[in-house]
Amino acid sequence: MEMKNNNFFRHNVCHTCKSISQDTMKLCAHCKTVSYCSKKHQADDWRNHKTICKVMRQEKEDLVWNITNSKELCSYIQKRLIFWNLNLNRALSKSEFQMLIFPRYCVVCFSRDKLFACHRCLSTFYCSEKHQQQQLELHAKFCEEFRLSLEFDCRLYDRNECYFDMLSLKNNIDAKLLSIDDRWEFVRELVEPEVPLKRFQFLCNAERLFSGITILFALEKSRILINRIATKTDLTIHLVGSTELEVFLNWHLILEIWFVWIQNLKCLNVIFIGPELPANYRFNIDENFLINYEINMKHYKYLYHEIFDIIPKPDLVVAFNSGVHEHETTSNDLWEQSMNLLTQNNIPLMLTAYNLKEINNDLKRIQKLERIKTVYGPCRNPFRNFRPLINWEYSDSEPLYYTNNYLVIVVKEDP
Ligand SMILES: [Zn+2]
Ligand SMILES: [Zn+2]
């Protein structure tokens, strides 16, 4: 049975209750990997932990840690993955996989002796103060973000912590505001009402809203929305390659913002399409809200081309963090048959990605297919998600990533 605390693993965080306090934390004496805040929480987790703990003990004899650079570390982790799979007789849980790819070692010399963690982020280890000093400048770039990402994981782990109850969207949005572009203050006010929120709380709210603001931004940049008036009173938006990430946004609030912001909007169809969507999901939209506006939220657990002909035609197509280039020319390329549907004549397509390299590769794939005009970007998305996420691709050099970090808007030119 998958236990809830198995959703993620972090060094120096109690694996049972996810409390963060380095000083009281004790490592499991056998594997020296998993931490607990108390004897009780270690005992509570033992049934769950003992099999992987045993594998880690065996591993010490069979896999020699003799690593001097990151290339060797990569191949060690690949061997480790094989070893764990062979000795476990079951699939790794999410947190076990994270233990696997993040062993404790000094980031300077790869030694595993006398390690201590950076006191602030608890995510980076050193063998000596000298080695910590050597990394000071480099580590400073990531330390705060590591810490923030740790707090997000631990604090949000068993409660859906967010700060919307304080939020009251004022219907009197300044009438002089005509464009969301560069109106950071306006957006900030939406996610941060009168009481100043801590940065962490602000980012929690932003995480559930900013994808919706990003769509408004795309509507403006592609001139579907001019001075807060839409070219049509009913709009249809396709969110292709959707996952639960998009479904679980705060749609109630996003819709409210959209209808207040777009002054002539009467009817809205938001259609989520993607094989990774949850099978059944009911969008919770306030009844009072539906009296005044027509809103249709649909989700289809299909590929785009399988469903395209039977759904309303879009005014805007959005693909959030979809990595359309990623599996190009491989057998698990789910995009191939849907590619030419992404761009229909004069219907803008917005793509977002984790970094500039990925957005450029996505764009290249689209350009191969059609005569495309770039309407906006590729560039940093001002309404990106600010929550730092740990990069689980151990061969990648960037330790953290952000959803919707970069965006590009394109449109297919008339032939
Ligand atoms: Zn605990
Ligand atoms: Zn252990």
Ligand SMILES: [Zn+2]
């Ligand atoms: Zn060292």
Ligand SMILES: [Zn+2]
């Ligand atoms: Zn740090």
